[in-house]
Amino acid sequence: KEEDVALSYIDMDKLNDSEMSELATLVNGKLNGDFGATPTTYFVVEGKVEKVLVGAASYEELSEEYNKYIVE
Secondary structure: OOOOOOOOOOOOOHHHHHHHHHHHHHHHOOOOOOOOOOOOEEEEEOEEEEEEEEEOOOOOHHHHHHOOOOOO
C-alpha cells in the first residue's frame, strides 16, 4: 500500500548452499541477527538495523513500525 518502500522477501527453503552462506554472512555480519526464528522482519534504515520483529507480525504492527522510520 506504500510507495517507494524497499521490501525484500527471502524464502530460505529455495536457496542453494552458496546463497544460504551469503545470506548468513549478511544477517550475522551486517544485520547482527540470526536464523533463530522465521519469519523475522528487519527494519533497515540507511544500512542500520533499527528494529527487529521476530515471528509473524500483523499488517498493523508492520505498518506502525514502518511509520516510525519514514523520513519526510
